[in-house]
Amino acid sequence: MTMINTNNIDSLIGANVVDTEGRKVGTVGQVYLESTTNQPSWVTVKTGLFGTSESFAPLDSADWTGDELRIGYDKNFVKDAPRIDTDGSLESADEDALYRYYGLSGSTVGQSTGTTGTYDDTSRDATVGDRRTEGYDTSGPTTDDAMTRSEEQLRVGKEQVGAGRARLRKHVVTENQTVTVPVSHEEVTLEREPITEANVGKATSGPDLSEEEHEVQLTEERVVVDKETVPVERVRLGKETVTEDQRVSEDVRKEEIDYDESDIDRQRRQSRDDTL
Template sequence: MTRTITAYFDDVQTAERAAHDLARHVPGVRGEVFDARSDSSRMAGLGLPDEDAVVLSEGFRRGGGVVHAEVPDGRFEEVAAALENSGAVDLDEREAAWRKEGWSGAAAPVAAAGTATGAAATRTAMGTSAGATTGQGQVQQLGAANDEASIPVIEERLRVGKREVGHGRVRIRSYVVETPVQEQVTLREEHVQVERRPVDRPLSGTEAAFGERTIEATERAEEAVIAKEARVTEEVSLRKTAEEHTETVRDTVRHTEVEVDDDRKTGAARTATPADKERARDI
């Protein structure tokens, strides 16, 4: 079974890029681009409701474009997501904005408008493949006595899984910082002074006359000596811990109910309830 999807874009260039991206991201599905230059008979062949055709006609007048594609039933959500990621948004919102601007919604030929540029928008019109299935709101008539048709009752079920995500990283690293320091120390210095002074006195008996004599004096001084010692003053470490907690996940699930309208007997139509389904299984 195949379905059709029609997505609207505010400018033709975005629609053409969306069709290109659709073919690249969803292999096997090709989108056809329609705009104000497209033949009206081709647009009529899309089978869009009259009200949608009127809105698209106004969109074409404003320079918009449409991507239309035949989609296998199981890939419809994938195609719709690809078109939305390419810039398609809700056409209903665009229609409401146009009406606020003064657009009356008058019908116009779908392929007779000019071109302009804009941002991005979409409404998806979903159809079905040709054959025994019918569109929404249509009634399928059974033929011969052995003919049979059914409506599936669909129910969504919530499945909750888990995945790991990163919440940030902690890193410890060391680096060297040089800080100027200063200390005061008292240093001692010795100095030798040579003094020469005139005298006039007789030679004493203890002094050698005309003998050789040498006197020496060595100057000494203290100087600062620097020594450094590395000491551990603190330790910084990393440690991982784990804890578990229970979280309640809330969402909504959908299901379909089948209403049986039997005019062969008296009574109003009623909706099949889950209890009816259980009784039907027991029969």
């Protein structure tokens, strides 16, 4: 374990905070120093879905391992700590509320910082209170006669994450194609013509009787198959943005304020009802 002091404040900022069971509570947002010793005394822990809430946690029983801060309190107990403005020095009433909540003795707390520097000296003397496991009125016992009602609200954001990869791949497939091709061929036909004055000369030009042979060359068309590779189209990958609605469901807590009427008020109300 590393001792927590002003030399490692920079390392504390942004470090993970875990509770007594090793569960992550949040991350360190700010560090508060004791003005008398200038030593780290409190840290704020960023919690919530996007780290928008900050809860104070004491360092009196915390252990620093160099990469995470282990505090001696339960995760839910830290999250239920009084909600206090973390901008600048702590007000006296806010300090009192924190010390009572964590059951700690009084101390002197200075201004918050992410690095070392100068701090406001603010003396305080808080009494030791009982450690609480449930919330209480954060308006404090010394404020006016109004009670503050708080509630949790969902803050939903969006982030870009990888959803997969697509690629083009080309491979060769063989398929059978049938094409009908008309082809022609020659056939022998026998033609007879009578002897006329027009052809009698050709008919009697040879011997009267003889043996002869005549040949006719026949031709036909044959199908010749050849293959040629030609480009037919171009294919590319593109992207388009499709927007769809997604529902987010989360439990949120809120405080409700009930009115308990006194016996006198109850009697007066009953009397009015009877009169009516």
